[in-house]
Amino acid sequence: MNLFIIFYQYSKLSLKTMLEYKFDRTFITLAIFFREMISVVVMFLILTRFLHIKDWQLFELFFLYSFLFLSYSLFIFLFAGIRDFDHMIHSGEFDRFLTRPLGLMFQIVASRVDYPATLGHGIVGIILFMFTASNVGIDWNIQNIIYYIIALIGGAIIQASIFMISASFSFWTIRVENLRNLIFFNSRRIAGYPISFYPSIIQKILIFVIPFAFVNYFPAQYYLGKEDIELFWGGYMYLTPFVGIIMFFIVYLFWKMGVRSYSSSGNSMY
Amino acid sequence: MAFIEVHDLVKEYKVNIRNKGLIGSIKSLLIPEYTMKSAVDGINFTIEEGETVGFIGPNGAGKSTTVKMLTGILVPTSGSITIGGLSPYKDRKLNTAKLGVVFGQRSQLWWDLPVIDTFDLLKYIYKIPENIHKSNIEHFSEILGLDEFIKQPVRQLSLGQRMRAEIAASLLHNPEIIFFDEPTIGLDVVAKEKIREFVKFINKERNTTMLFTTHDMVDIEKTCDRMIIIDHGKKIYDGTVEEIKDTYGGNRILSVEFGQNYENILMSGLELIEEKGNKKHFKFAKDDFQVSYLIQKLSQQYEILDITVQEPEIDGIIREIYQGGIKLNESLSGVC
Ligand SMILES: Nc1ncnc2c1ncn2[C@@H]1O[C@H](COP(=O)(O)OP(=O)(O)OP(=O)(O)O)[C@@H](O)[C@H]1O
Ligand SMILES: [Mg+2]
Numbered sequence: 086m087n088l089f090i091i092f093y094q095y096s097k098l099s100l101k102t103m104l105e106y107k108f109d110r111t112f113i114t115l116a117i118f119f120r121e122m123i124s125v126v127v128m129f130l131i132l133t134r135f136l137h138i139k140d141w142q143l144f145e146l147f148f149l150y151s152f153l154f155l156s157y158s159l160f161i162f163l164f165a166g167i168r169d170f171d172h173m174i175h176s177g178e179f180d181r182f183l184t185r186p187l188g189l190m191f192q193i194v195a196s197r198v199d200y201p202a203t204l205g206h207g208i209v210g211i212i213l214f215m216f217t218a219s220n221v222g223i224d225w226n227i228q229n230i231i232y233y234i235i236a237l238i239g240g241a242i243i244q245a246s247i248f249m250i251s252a253s254f255s256f257w258t259i260r261v262e263n264l265r266n267l268i269f270f271n272s273r274r275i276a277g278y279p280i281s282f283y284p285s286i287i288q289k290i291l292i293f294v295i296p297f298a299f300v301n302y303f304p305a306q307y308y309l310g311k312e313d314i315e316l317f318w319g320g321y322m323y324l325t326p327f328v329g330i331i332m333f334f335i336v337y338l339f340w341k342m343g344v345r346s347y348s349s350s351g352n353s354m355y
Numbered sequence: 356m357a358f359i360e361v362h363d364l365v366k367e368y369k370v371n372i373r374n375k376g377l378i379g380s381i382k383s384l385l386i387p388e389y390t391m392k393s394a395v396d397g398i399n400f401t402i403e404e405g406e407t408v409g410f411i412g413p414n415g416a417g418k419s420t421t422v423k424m425l426t427g428i429l430v431p432t433s434g435s436i437t438i439g440g441l442s443p444y445k446d447r448k449l450n451t452a453k454l455g456v457v458f459g460q461r462s463q464l465w466w467d468l469p470v471i472d473t474f475d476l477l478k479y480i481y482k483i484p485e486n487i488h489k490s491n492i493e494h495f496s497e498i499l500g501l502d503e504f505i506k507q508p509v510r511q512l513s514l515g516q517r518m519r520a521e522i523a524a525s526l527l528h529n530p531e532i533i534f535f536d537e538p539t540i541g542l543d544v545v546a547k548e549k550i551r552e553f554v555k556f557i558n559k560e561r562n563t564t565m566l567f568t569t570h571d572m573v574d575i576e577k578t579c580d581r582m583i584i585i586d587h588g589k590k591i592y593d594g595t596v597e598e599i600k601d602t603y604g605g606n607r608i609l610s611v612e613f614g615q616n617y618e619n620i621l622m623s624g625l626e627l628i629e630e631k632g633n634k635k636h637f638k639f640a641k642d643d644f645q646v647s648y649l650i651q652k653l654s655q656q657y658e659i660l661d662i663t664v665q666e667p668e669i670d671g672i673i674r675e676i677y678q679g680g681i682k683l684n685e686s687l688s689g690v691c
Binding site for chain 1: 377380381384423426427428429430432444447448449451452454456458461463465467468472475476479480481482508
């Protein structure tokens with residue numbers, strides 16, 4: 086309970102910081118929004134002019150796409166600290182966390198809320214969802230709504246885990262953000278289309294290595310039940326939350342190892 | 356058992372021999388190549404509750420490293436630390452609840468927000484009861500003069516103002532122990548003085564234990580009962596400022612303004628070190644000659660207008676210790 090209050094206090098300060106720079110942050114939010122909208126428009130053009138994906142309707146494809154935005158927005162809202170962890174190590178902010186009577190992961194997560202990115206991606210996601218959710222034949226009963234939320238949270242945790250792997254490298258003062266961005270954002274772009282569309286090797290990577298398939302394809306299939314789900318084990322459709330939890334747990338162990346190494350080696354930046 | 360006990364504390368840093376590029380980095384991660392660099396090399400000391408200890412030493416001596424181990428940021432390579440019976444890193448959360456830490460080179464305030472916002476956040480982080488939080492802020496504001504800038508964003512504060520806010524922030528939860536790592540760095544005389552007064556006040560009023568690293572000996576003289584000097588990771592002195600002055604500041608400076616410009620003033624015990632016209636400065640060993648005797652002898656032979664005796668400057672003594680000019684003897688330094 087107490088942690089919720091502290092989390093709330095932290096996000097209040099983040100919000101205040103944002104209001105401190107209203108103009109700048111509004112601009113960033115808009116920039117993110119338009120950048121992402123452009124990718125939606127480009128996709129729309131490609132899909133209407135050149136590309137026909139077997140059996141998938143336009144609305145269905147955008148419903149699939151909406152998962153990426155909503156879960157990314159949620160990820161950034163909850164875990165921006167993990168994204169910015171590198172900086173916390175280099176600036177010594179992490180040392181300060183070590184001198185406070187709170188869990189380290191909690192402080193990392195609580196101390197950052199990136200409202201512009203949350204909103205920028207979130208609004209795109211909501212727009213896509215609004216246009217598609219009622220046009221793809223989903224019965225939004227209570228069970229479907231609950232699984233939808235769980236799948237979004239699971240997807241957010243999967244993405245957080247990917248970022249946390251790269252964050253852990255900063256304990257050894259190894260910078261991998263560029264590599265991470267390369268892997269993360271390209272996987273995400275690829276996952277914008279149904280994975281059945283790709284060669285088997287890419288499907289396997291998106292299921293077992295960088296499991297973006299669980300962020301959007303499998304949860305979307307839970308709702309749409311398109312034919313190509315036959316290519317995969319049907320159980321995958323329900324696995325998103327478990328993949329998230331297991332992945333986070335494994336990555337957390339790696340992260341713990343990093344903390345241990347950090348406190349025995351110190352920060353060579355200072 | 357003393358409040359803080361440090362036994363045979365050693366910290367060796369692994370300094371990686373890095374290969375370039377990503378492949379190299381991954382290789383360094385998997386097959387680390389490194390040399391060991393010892394930053395703290397077998398330090399022992401104890402600190403009693405309510406003591407104020409100055410912790411000094413030249414750059415790179417290992418002060419910050421020691422403070423980081425005491426605060427639980429770093430784990431010692433070997434040796435042990437207990438603070439009130441707890442281990443700073445094994446019992447990190449319990450221990451940090453009663454610690455205050457001020458890093459002069461780092462900030463814990465929210466850069467874009469008014470100071471008061473960070474104070475509020477700390478209330479929740481340390482679970483400070485509302486009334487204590489409020490009275491502490493009032494109290495600290497009064498002594499440190501925070502009122503004039505408490506509502507201003509931190510980024511707009513001068514270094515001195517920020518440091519005062521920083522110190523207040525670290526003390527809001529009434530810590531039992533406070534570690535200061537160079538809290539007066541870069542501050543002007545007035546700001547330094549304010550901080551020293553505040554530190555002294557808190558120690559008196561709350562019996563707070565304090566460890567204070569600084570390069571300014573005046574800080575130590577004004578705030579600390581005791582000082583520990585370390586060099587190359589080893590403790591070379593542990594005692595009072597007075598003691599070191601008495602033992603190593605055995606010389607006094609006698610400055611005399613004569614009625615006329617005498618050539619060659621010869622007197623046993625006085626060594627001329629500087630002269631400017633009628634004004635001459637002599638050095639003498641205070642244990643060998645009494646000042647009154649020297650003055651009497653001088654005034655018998657010469658016409659004297661003014662005379663002053665100066666104590667040795669602690670800065671000078673410390674400088675000589677750092678440079679190896681003064682070898683501390685073991686009995687004094689308490690190394691056993
Ligand atoms: N993370 C690190 N990795 C490797 N060596 C380090 C690290 N941190 C400190 N050192 C080395 O350890 C020694 C002690 O450093 P430390 O910061 O404790 O000195 P200090 O007494 O605080 O000095 P100063 O007065 O300059 O602040 C130095 O030689 C420093 O170069
Ligand atoms: Mg230092």
